Amino acid sequence: MRVAIAGAGAVGRSIATELITGNHDVMLIERDSKQFEPHTVEQAEWVLADACELSSLEDAQLHTCDVVIAATGDDKVNLVVSLLAKTEFAVRRVVARVNSPHNEWLFTEAWGVDVAVSTPRVLAAMVEEAVSIGGLVQLLTLRQGQANLVELTLPEDTELAGTPVRDVDLPRDAALVAILRGGRVIVPQADDPLEGGDELLFVASGNVEGEIRKAFGS
Numbered sequence: 001m002r003v004a005i006a007g008a009g010a011v012g013r014s015i016a017t018e019l020i021t022g023n024h025d026v027m028l029i030e031r032d033s034k035q036f037e038p039h040t041v042e043q044a045e046w047v048l049a050d051a052c053e054l055s056s057l058e059d060a061q062l063h064t065c066d067v068v069i070a071a072t073g074d075d076k077v078n079l080v081v082s083l084l085a086k087t088e089f090a091v092r093r094v095v096a097r098v099n100s101p102h103n104e105w106l107f108t109e110a111w112g113v114d115v116a117v118s119t120p121r122v123l124a125a126m127v128e129e130a131v132s133i134g135g136l137v138q139l140l141t142l143r144q145g146q147a148n149l150v151e152l153t154l155p156e157d158t159e160l161a162g163t164p165v166r167d168v169d170l171p172r173d174a175a176l177v178a179i180l181r182g183g184r185v186i187v188p189q190a191d192d193p194l195e196g197g198d199e200l201l202f203v204a205s206g207n208v209e210g211e212i213r214k215a216f217g218s
Helices: 010-021 054-059 075-087 101-106 119-131 206-215
Strands: 002-006 025-030 045-048 067-070 093-098 115-118 136-142 147-153 174-181 184-186 199-204
Touching: 002 010, 002 075, 010 025, 054 075, 067 075, 075 093, 075 101, 093 101, 101 115, 147 206, 174 206, 199 206
Parallel strands: 002 025, 002 067, 025 045, 067 093, 093 115
Antiparallel strands: 136 147, 147 199, 174 184, 174 199
16 A cells, blocks of 8 residues: 655654555655655655645655545644645545644545544543543544544443343444454454453444443443
8 A cells, every 4th residue: 555644753754664564655745854854764755845735746646645644743734735635636545633622623524534633632532541441432533523433441340241242232323343352352253242341442423422331331
């Protein structure tokens, strides 16, 4: 997969390194010459250009990318990059970094954003997830708010211990996609029993999250 990352700061470089480890082809686009440091991620293709300029993206052949990640520290830049990637280059998947929670409402399909990742929200969710037992924690918003990745940790003394996954009355627009148990990642099957302490990951529309809580007695 070919991925373009706008913004080669600490965040952009870290994302690039992770993607390269996964054998993806990565291009970093950076407009600040002070942050243009190809030696920091040598396996990536580096482009010194302004990702908000259409001509620069054309020269970088953005149309060859499967994914664009707008990862700068400026929300205005990330929105412009997202819009250009989607409308001018028909990039299949656009992921945008949200720096300020006040701007999160802008990162929608109208601006070409498929997935908005709010740094403050993710950090808050990680803290909440670490201390929350029995409560539903929203980890990530998908497809412009049409669905969320949410997590629920079962209490150790849960009454659902031993209950097969098929017997849990989940709402229609929710799917249990993984169970984290003792360092293992389990793709749940119908006959798999739940256990106390299980961390359950769901993909669900926002309007059914209350029904998920009810299904697990929280």
